[in-house]
Amino acid sequence: MSLRKAYFLIFLVLIVDQLSKIYVKTNFVLGEEVVIFDWFRIHFIENEGMAWGTKIPGEYGKLILTVFRIFAVCGIAYWLSDSVKKRHSTYLIVSIALIFAGAAGNIIDSVFYGVIFDDSTHNLATIFSPEPYGTWFHGLVVDMFYFPIWEGELPSWLPFFGGKHFMFFNAIFNVADMAISTGVGILLVFNKRAFPKHA
Numbered sequence: 001m002s003l004r005k006a007y008f009l010i011f012l013v014l015i016v017d018q019l020s021k022i023y024v025k026t027n028f029v030l031g032e033e034v035v036i037f038d039w040f041r042i043h044f045i046e047n048e049g050m051a052w053g054t055k056i057p058g059e060y061g062k063l064i065l066t067v068f069r070i071f072a073v074c075g076i077a078y079w080l081s082d083s084v085k086k087r088h089s090t091y092l093i094v095s096i097a098l099i100f101a102g103a104a105g106n107i108i109d110s111v112f113y114g115v116i117f118d119d120s121t122h123n124l125a126t127i128f129s130p131e132p133y134g135t136w137f138h139g140l141v142v143d144m145f146y147f148p149i150w151e152g153e154l155p156s157w158l159p160f161f162g163g164k165h166f167m168f169f170n171a172i173f174n175v176a177d178m179a180i181s182t183g184v185g186i187l188l189v190f191n192k193r194a195f196p197k198h199a
Contacts, residue, residue, distance in 0.1 A: 002084065013175065017179070021109065026126065031045070043144060045172050048141075063138065076099055092187070095187045102181075103180060105174070114135050115136055117133060118131050118133055149168050
Protein backbone atom coordinates (compact mmCIF):
# COMPACT_ATOMS: atom_id res chain seq x y z
CA MET A 1 0.00 0.00 0.00
CA SER A 2 1.37 3.42 -0.97
CA LEU A 3 1.81 6.34 1.40
CA ARG A 4 -0.60 8.36 -0.75
CA LYS A 5 -3.38 5.82 -0.15
CA ALA A 6 -2.60 5.79 3.56
CA TYR A 7 -2.81 9.59 3.62
CA PHE A 8 -6.16 9.45 1.81
CA LEU A 9 -7.52 7.02 4.41
CA ILE A 10 -6.30 9.26 7.24
CA PHE A 11 -7.82 12.34 5.57
CA LEU A 12 -11.16 10.57 5.09
CA VAL A 13 -11.35 9.48 8.74
CA LEU A 14 -10.40 12.95 9.98
CA ILE A 15 -13.03 14.66 7.80
CA VAL A 16 -15.83 12.33 8.95
CA ASP A 17 -14.66 12.58 12.56
CA GLN A 18 -14.49 16.36 12.67
CA LEU A 19 -17.70 16.96 10.71
CA SER A 20 -19.62 14.65 13.06
CA LYS A 21 -18.15 16.34 16.13
CA ILE A 22 -18.81 19.87 14.87
CA TYR A 23 -22.38 18.92 13.94
CA VAL A 24 -23.09 17.45 17.38
CA LYS A 25 -21.31 20.28 19.18
CA THR A 26 -23.35 22.97 17.36
CA ASN A 27 -26.72 21.15 17.33
CA PHE A 28 -26.86 19.43 20.74
CA VAL A 29 -26.76 20.76 24.28
CA LEU A 30 -24.43 18.81 26.55
CA GLY A 31 -26.23 15.66 27.72
CA GLU A 32 -28.88 15.81 25.00
CA GLU A 33 -29.81 12.47 23.45
CA VAL A 34 -31.59 11.33 20.29
CA VAL A 35 -32.83 7.74 20.21
CA ILE A 36 -32.28 6.17 16.79
CA PHE A 37 -33.09 2.65 18.00
CA ASP A 38 -33.46 1.27 21.54
CA TRP A 39 -29.90 -0.02 21.24
CA PHE A 40 -28.37 2.97 19.36
CA ARG A 41 -28.46 6.58 20.45
CA ILE A 42 -26.70 9.86 19.73
CA HIS A 43 -25.78 11.14 23.19
CA PHE A 44 -23.59 14.24 23.43
CA ILE A 45 -20.92 14.22 26.12
CA GLU A 46 -17.49 15.83 26.40
CA ASN A 47 -14.56 13.75 27.57
CA GLU A 48 -11.88 15.50 29.60
CA GLY A 49 -9.44 12.63 29.49
CA MET A 50 -9.06 9.18 28.04
CA ALA A 51 -11.41 6.23 27.55
CA TRP A 52 -14.41 6.05 29.90
CA GLY A 53 -13.60 9.56 31.16
CA THR A 54 -10.33 8.51 32.79
CA LYS A 55 -8.11 11.53 33.37
CA ILE A 56 -4.74 12.49 34.81
CA PRO A 57 -5.40 14.36 38.07
CA GLY A 58 -3.90 17.72 38.89
CA GLU A 59 -3.73 21.20 37.39
CA TYR A 60 -1.52 20.09 34.50
CA GLY A 61 -3.08 16.66 33.96
CA LYS A 62 -4.93 17.65 30.77
CA LEU A 63 -1.88 19.40 29.34
CA ILE A 64 0.33 16.38 30.07
CA LEU A 65 -2.18 14.08 28.36
CA THR A 66 -2.42 16.29 25.27
CA VAL A 67 1.36 16.62 24.92
CA PHE A 68 1.75 12.85 25.39
CA ARG A 69 -0.79 12.26 22.64
CA ILE A 70 1.11 14.57 20.28
CA PHE A 71 4.39 12.70 20.89
CA ALA A 72 2.56 9.38 20.45
CA VAL A 73 1.11 10.51 17.10
CA CYS A 74 4.59 11.57 15.95
CA GLY A 75 5.83 8.06 16.77
CA ILE A 76 2.88 6.48 14.93
CA ALA A 77 3.56 8.72 11.90
CA TYR A 78 7.16 7.47 11.79
CA TRP A 79 5.97 3.87 12.11
CA LEU A 80 3.58 4.40 9.19
CA SER A 81 6.23 5.97 6.95
CA ASP A 82 8.78 3.28 7.80
CA SER A 83 6.28 0.48 7.18
CA VAL A 84 5.41 1.87 3.74
CA LYS A 85 9.09 2.26 2.80
CA LYS A 86 9.81 -1.32 3.84
CA ARG A 87 6.73 -2.54 1.91
CA HIS A 88 5.12 -4.16 4.91
CA SER A 89 1.73 -5.84 4.77
CA THR A 90 -1.31 -3.80 3.71
CA TYR A 91 -3.02 -5.05 6.88
CA LEU A 92 -0.31 -3.41 8.97
CA ILE A 93 -0.31 -0.14 7.01
CA VAL A 94 -4.11 0.19 7.11
CA SER A 95 -4.06 -0.50 10.86
CA ILE A 96 -1.40 2.11 11.54
CA ALA A 97 -3.19 4.66 9.34
CA LEU A 98 -6.47 4.11 11.23
CA ILE A 99 -4.78 4.39 14.62
CA PHE A 100 -2.96 7.55 13.50
CA ALA A 101 -6.17 9.12 12.15
CA GLY A 102 -8.08 8.33 15.34
CA ALA A 103 -5.38 9.68 17.62
CA ALA A 104 -5.02 12.82 15.48
CA GLY A 105 -8.79 13.36 15.48
CA ASN A 106 -8.95 13.44 19.27
CA ILE A 107 -5.83 15.62 19.45
CA ILE A 108 -7.59 18.23 17.29
CA ASP A 109 -10.34 18.42 19.94
CA SER A 110 -7.83 18.66 22.79
CA VAL A 111 -5.67 21.32 21.17
CA PHE A 112 -8.22 23.55 19.40
CA TYR A 113 -11.79 23.07 20.68
CA GLY A 114 -11.20 25.00 23.89
CA VAL A 115 -10.38 28.17 21.94
CA ILE A 116 -12.85 27.94 19.03
CA PHE A 117 -16.07 26.85 20.79
CA ASP A 118 -18.03 28.33 23.65
CA ASP A 119 -19.65 26.28 26.42
CA SER A 120 -22.24 23.60 25.58
CA THR A 121 -23.68 23.16 29.08
CA HIS A 122 -26.91 25.18 28.73
CA ASN A 123 -26.91 26.27 25.10
CA LEU A 124 -25.80 25.25 21.63
CA ALA A 125 -22.13 25.97 21.11
CA THR A 126 -21.02 28.37 18.41
CA ILE A 127 -17.84 27.91 16.41
CA PHE A 128 -15.17 30.64 16.51
CA SER A 129 -16.87 32.12 19.56
CA PRO A 130 -15.51 35.38 21.04
CA GLU A 131 -15.96 33.74 24.47
CA PRO A 132 -14.36 30.28 24.21
CA TYR A 133 -14.80 27.79 27.05
CA GLY A 134 -11.13 26.92 27.50
CA THR A 135 -7.56 27.51 26.40
CA TRP A 136 -5.07 25.96 23.99
CA PHE A 137 -4.34 22.28 24.74
CA HIS A 138 -7.25 22.12 27.19
CA GLY A 139 -10.14 21.30 24.87
CA LEU A 140 -12.67 18.56 25.61
CA VAL A 141 -13.10 15.59 23.27
CA VAL A 142 -16.60 15.31 21.79
CA ASP A 143 -18.23 11.85 22.06
CA MET A 144 -21.65 10.87 20.76
CA PHE A 145 -22.18 7.22 19.77
CA TYR A 146 -23.95 5.23 22.47
CA PHE A 147 -24.99 1.57 22.21
CA PRO A 148 -26.83 0.47 25.38
CA ILE A 149 -27.52 -2.96 23.88
CA TRP A 150 -28.54 -4.65 27.12
CA GLU A 151 -29.10 -3.56 30.69
CA GLY A 152 -30.28 -5.59 33.66
CA GLU A 153 -29.39 -7.75 36.64
CA LEU A 154 -26.85 -10.52 36.07
CA PRO A 155 -27.84 -14.04 37.21
CA SER A 156 -26.91 -14.70 40.83
CA TRP A 157 -25.05 -17.91 39.92
CA LEU A 158 -22.35 -15.99 38.03
CA PRO A 159 -19.07 -15.78 39.99
CA PHE A 160 -17.93 -12.31 41.11
CA PHE A 161 -20.60 -10.35 39.18
CA GLY A 162 -23.73 -12.36 39.98
CA GLY A 163 -26.75 -10.35 41.09
CA LYS A 164 -25.17 -7.01 40.12
CA HIS A 165 -26.57 -4.42 37.73
CA PHE A 166 -24.82 -4.52 34.35
CA MET A 167 -24.98 -2.62 31.07
CA PHE A 168 -23.55 -3.74 27.76
CA PHE A 169 -22.28 -1.52 26.14
CA ASN A 170 -21.96 1.61 28.33
CA ALA A 171 -19.12 3.46 26.57
CA ILE A 172 -19.85 6.61 24.55
CA PHE A 173 -17.36 7.21 21.74
CA ASN A 174 -16.69 8.99 18.44
CA VAL A 175 -15.42 8.25 14.93
CA ALA A 176 -11.80 8.71 16.01
CA ASP A 177 -12.24 6.11 18.76
CA MET A 178 -13.82 3.75 16.23
CA ALA A 179 -10.81 4.17 13.92
CA ILE A 180 -8.35 3.38 16.73
CA SER A 181 -10.37 0.34 17.83
CA THR A 182 -10.65 -0.93 14.25
CA GLY A 183 -6.92 -0.51 13.69
CA VAL A 184 -6.06 -2.37 16.89
CA GLY A 185 -8.69 -5.01 16.04
CA ILE A 186 -7.11 -5.66 12.63
CA LEU A 187 -3.71 -6.12 14.28
CA LEU A 188 -5.16 -8.62 16.76
CA VAL A 189 -7.41 -10.60 14.40
CA PHE A 190 -5.10 -10.59 11.39
CA ASN A 191 -1.85 -10.67 13.35
CA LYS A 192 -0.16 -13.26 11.14
CA ARG A 193 -0.98 -11.31 7.99
CA ALA A 194 -0.01 -7.97 9.52
CA PHE A 195 3.32 -9.37 10.73
CA PRO A 196 4.16 -12.22 8.34
CA LYS A 197 7.21 -14.33 9.15
CA HIS A 198 9.67 -14.32 6.29
CA ALA A 199 11.81 -17.32 5.60
